[in-house]
Amino acid sequence: xxxxxxxxxxxxxxxxxxxxxxxxxxxxxxxxxxxxxxxxxxxxxxxxxxxxxxxxxxxxxxxxxxxxxxxxxxxxxxxxxxxxxxxxxxxxxxxxxxxxxxxxxxxxxxxxxxxxxxxxxxxxxxxxxxxxxxxxxxxxxxxxxxxxxxxxxxxxxxxxxxxxxxxxxxxxxxxxxxxxxxxxxxxxxxxxxxxxxxxxxxxxxxxxxxxxxxxxxxxxxxxxxxxxxxxxxxxxxxxxxxxxxxxxxxxxxxxxxxxxxxxxxxxxxxxxxxxxxxxxxxxxxxxxxxxxxxxxxxxxxxxxxxxxxxxxxxxxxxxxxxxxxx
Numbered sequence: 001x002x003x004x005x006x007x008x009x010x011x012x013x014x015x016x017x018x019x020x021x022x023x024x025x026x027x028x029x030x031x032x033x034x035x036x037x038x039x040x041x042x043x044x045x046x047x048x049x050x051x052x053x054x055x056x057x058x059x060x061x062x063x064x065x066x067x068x069x070x071x072x073x074x075x076x077x078x079x080x081x082x083x084x085x086x087x088x089x090x091x092x093x094x095x096x097x098x099x100x101x102x103x104x105x106x107x108x109x110x111x112x113x114x115x116x117x118x119x120x121x122x123x124x125x126x127x128x129x130x131x132x133x134x135x136x137x138x139x140x141x142x143x144x145x146x147x148x149x150x151x152x153x154x155x156x157x158x159x160x161x162x163x164x165x166x167x168x169x170x171x172x173x174x175x176x177x178x179x180x181x182x183x184x185x186x187x188x189x190x191x192x193x194x195x196x197x198x199x200x201x202x203x204x205x206x207x208x209x210x211x212x213x214x215x216x217x218x219x220x221x222x223x224x225x226x227x228x229x230x231x232x233x234x235x236x237x238x239x240x241x242x243x244x245x246x247x248x249x250x251x252x253x254x255x256x257x258x259x260x261x262x263x264x265x266x267x268x269x270x271x272x273x274x275x276x277x278x279x280x281x282x283x284x285x286x287x288x289x290x291x292x293x294x295x296x297x298x299x300x301x302x303x304x305x306x307x308x309x310x311x312x313x314x315x316x317x318x319x320x321x322x323x324x325x326x
Contacts, residue, residue, distance in 0.1 A: 006181075008259055009174050015260075019166045023159055032230075033274070035162050037267040038169040039227030040064075044250040044262035045176055046216035046223070051256050052180060053212055054109065054192030059117030060247050062124055063094045063217040065239035067224025069128070070094075072142050072234045083145040083164065087225050094221030095214065102210040109195070121239045128236040139235025142228055158230070165226045169263070172219055177259040179215065184208050249288070253295050255302020265303060 023031050043064045050057050067090030074080040074089045105116055129137045144157055152160050179185050187208045190198045198205045228234045237243060246269070254265025272291055276284035299306065 006177070008177050012170050012173050012177075012260060016166060016170045019170075020163055023162055031162065033270045034267060035165060035230050036227060037263070037270055038165045039223045039225075039230075040247070040250075040270075041263040041266035042169055042172055042223030042226065043220040043247050044254070044266050045173065045259065046220040047247045047251045048254075048256050048259075048262050049176055049180065049185075049188075049212055049219075050216050051251055052185070052192065053188035053209060055209065055212075056114045056248060057117045057216070057244070058114045058241065058248060059119070059121030059239075059244050060216070060220050061239040061241075061244035062117070062121035063098065063220035064224040064227070064243065064247075065121075065124060065128070065234070065236070066090065066094050066097060066217075067221030068228035068234040068238055069134070069224075070221070071225045071228060072140060073134075075143050076140060081143050081146045081151075082149075083147050083161075083229070086145060086229070087168075087222065090221040090225040091218055094217045098214045098217030102213045105213060106206045106210040118241055118244065121244055122241060125236050125239045125241075128239070135235070137236060139233055139237075142232050142234065144232070145229055161230055165230070168222065168226060172222060173259050173263060176215075176219065180259065184211055188212055249292055251302075253292060253302060255299075255304035257301060257304040261302060261304040268303070 019034065022034060043060055046063070047057055047060050070090040070093035071086035074086055080086060080089075101120060105113060108116055128134055128139075134140060144151065145161065147160065180188075187198060187203055187205075190203075191205050191208060195205045198208075224238065228238075250262055250265045250269050253269065254261035269288075273284065273288065276287035280287060295302065
């Protein structure tokens, strides 16, 4: 039986043509921020689905970087420029690495999981920073991608890449939404609440965490490729702890109540950062920290809780009105 679309998926499908329309009616600087947010938003989604299992990854920049560097190395050393091949190379690299690391990380929880993910990402940061063939700390540039032998020119180049980025990001969000509503998705929520009971019920918590970790890695690698291609550059900062911290920041800021939340939260973060730098170039991090602190205090479940709160209020008001009418 074919699975029907839920409200979130319908909303995402409606958002796709609207996002593409943005490229024609809004200023280029806004379009650029939306474009970048699509890539980094996928990494935030990877963090979010792990948070559903009670796991906080402080090293998700590892796969963000692996995706970007895998695509860049294919172009740099093999001369490959096809968009789909570059995207596939990032996915394969993340799949292999996460499948191997997953056997180690799936055994740990809470602070141990967080610190191990951070340690692995910083190992890659050190390796890339000291590898001259890959540009050391400066990284290297990526060429303009082609599409099955076709290389667009002028404004079409950016429009084509932007359209594909939006389509892939929306597709990944829908796939992850279905994952969260699958048996493994519900098992992850049970693991967060009481892992021991999950094991007593005959379900392997380690296996569920492993699958979730690999899926989050693949989505993050896709985000890395989609982020690196429009910028045309990769560097080790992609896997630095500060970058990974931003993805955790977005997940906390936006909340884990809906798959669309991190995508929206990423764009909000980009806008806040732009104005924070403009207002206070030397202390803009303090502004971001203050925003996060206020969010945690007043909206512990993230910005998405504002929408769910309004929905609950309307339902409560409707219920009260019907009772009063009786």
